[in-house]
Amino acid sequence: MPVAEWLRSFISAARCAFSSRTAMDSARELARYTPDAPTLLTLGVFDGVHAGHLSLVRTLQQKAVERELLPGVVTFSPHPAEVIRPGEQVPLLMSVEERVQFIRDLGISLVVPMTFTRELSCHTPERFVRLLIEHLRMKGLILGPDFSLGRDREGTCATLEALGTRLGFTVESVPPFTMDGQVVSSTAIRRALATGDVVAARRMLGRPYTFTGPITTTSRRGAALLGVPTANLEVTLGRALPRNGVYATIARIPNGQFDSVTNIGHRPTFGHGERVVETHILDFDGHIYGATMTVEFISRIRDEATFPDPGALAVQIERDVEAARRILREHV
Numbered sequence: 001m002p003v004a005e006w007l008r009s010f011i012s013a014a015r016c017a018f019s020s021r022t023a024m025d026s027a028r029e030l031a032r033y034t035p036d037a038p039t040l041l042t043l044g045v046f047d048g049v050h051a052g053h054l055s056l057v058r059t060l061q062q063k064a065v066e067r068e069l070l071p072g073v074v075t076f077s078p079h080p081a082e083v084i085r086p087g088e089q090v091p092l093l094m095s096v097e098e099r100v101q102f103i104r105d106l107g108i109s110l111v112v113p114m115t116f117t118r119e120l121s122c123h124t125p126e127r128f129v130r131l132l133i134e135h136l137r138m139k140g141l142i143l144g145p146d147f148s149l150g151r152d153r154e155g156t157c158a159t160l161e162a163l164g165t166r167l168g169f170t171v172e173s174v175p176p177f178t179m180d181g182q183v184v185s186s187t188a189i190r191r192a193l194a195t196g197d198v199v200a201a202r203r204m205l206g207r208p209y210t211f212t213g214p215i216t217t218t219s220r221r222g223a224a225l226l227g228v229p230t231a232n233l234e235v236t237l238g239r240a241l242p243r244n245g246v247y248a249t250i251a252r253i254p255n256g257q258f259d260s261v262t263n264i265g266h267r268p269t270f271g272h273g274e275r276v277v278e279t280h281i282l283d284f285d286g287h288i289y290g291a292t293m294t295v296e297f298i299s300r301i302r303d304e305a306t307f308p309d310p311g312a313l314a315v316q317i318e319r320d321v322e323a324a325r326r327i328l329r330e331h332v
Contacts, residue, residue: 026120030135033112040069040140041132043149045076045186048093049102051206052144052177052184057106059174060142069139072110073103074132080116091190091240093209112136125155126163133167140170145183147173179203189240196243198297208250208296211241211277215253215293228317230263230278231288233295241277242297244304248324248331250296251281258284261317261324262295265304282321299327 042060046053057073064071077096081088094102096113103111114120120128128150132138141160149155161171176183184204192200193209201209213233231251235241244265251260262279279295301323307313 025117026114026123026131027135029115030112030131033110034135035070035072035110035137037070038137038139039072039110040064040067040142041072041074041136041138042142042144043074043076044144044147045079046073046099046103047079047090047186048189048205049099049106050093050184050186050189050204051179052204054106054206055177056142056144056174057103057108061107063140063142063172067140070110071108072112072136073108074112074114074136075099075103076114076116078116080121083116083118084121089238092238093186093189093205093240095236095239098212110136122151123149125150125159126167128155129160129163129167129169133169138169140164141172143171143173145173145176193240193242196245196300196303198242198247199299201242202298208298209242210294210296211239212292212294213277215288215291217289228280228314230280231293233277233279233293235275235277242300244275246301246304246320247297248299248301248327249279250298250328251279252294252296253281253288254291255284255286255288258282259324259328260295261301261320262297263304280317280321282325298331301327 040060040063042056044053057071060071060073063069075096077099079090079092081090100111100113123131129138141164143157143160147157157171157173163169164171178184182188189201189204189209192198192204198209211233213236215231216234217232231253241264245263247262247264249260249262251258251262259282260279261282262277264275264277266275277295279293301320305316307316
């Protein structure tokens with residue numbers, strides 16, 4: 001064994017040995033969701049619930065009907081990478097609450113949000129699947145490509161198939177879901193958002209990328225200086241956002257759904273401040289402070305820019321509004 005590989009294995013084993021948690025934590029969590037019927041499960045983070053995830057869930061539902069089993073999804077939170085590599089932060093496409101609700105809306109009644117801990121990462125594959133058998137009545141697994149679980153990723157499909165033969169459950173792996181020769185993944189969507197390519201993100205998700213949050217402030221400066229009032233959303237720590245710039249968007253608020261223009265950035269014309277998400281809702285005049293707003297990102301209009309004065313910025317905003325109207329007409 002190469003020295004580097006041996007060292008990684010030694011460090012992993014040492015961390016597991018000093019873990020203070022027990023299997024009881026996971027067992028209690030799973031016990032809250034014990035179903036009334038035997039299940040066919042799929043496991044993963046399912047961040048974004050993108051087109052690849054949707055294909056996997058459809059397969060799960062079809063196979064469950066064929067075998068007269070209850071389909072179920074176990075989704076991990078926080079992201080395993082953040083637990084296994086402390087200090088690493090994965091910008092999420094969805095909160096765990098959004099993820100659970102979205103999967104339920106697909107017709108999956110058994111959705112289990114499972115806390116991913118250091119102790120859980122130290123489980124052997126057998127220890128983990130025994131928890132699924134005992135508490136979720138698992139009779140089979142439908143897994144995505146390159147799936148693995150347990151300490152040092154020992155729980156490959158081949159390992160799980162061997163365990164299934166011994167413990168009485170089946171394992172089936174589905175092939176990667178691709179578009180134009182590219183594997184659709186949460187990582188690929190994050191990369192697209194990081195470059196501002198919300199059109200590519202939309203294709204891989206199967207719907208526009210959205211950001212939801214409370215309207216924390218309404219911009220008096222935008223209304224007074226520029227004639228453009230904006231609703232500002234709280235930027236959630238750890239949430240993926242498109243690259244700074246101006247976007248044609250659709251805003252959904254309690255009053256209805258409206259065309260809009262959204263700016264993400266630091267307002268460099270007024271000094272480099274904190275990063276904001278501010279949305280100008282077109283053809284709308286109402287009081288929405290404190291309401292929840294969902295912004296759907298349809299297309300990128302331009303990069304963030306610094307203007308010599310507010311007047312020059314106001315002229316550009318007029319152009320942005322016209323561009324957004326044109327883009328959104330074509331989108332509809």
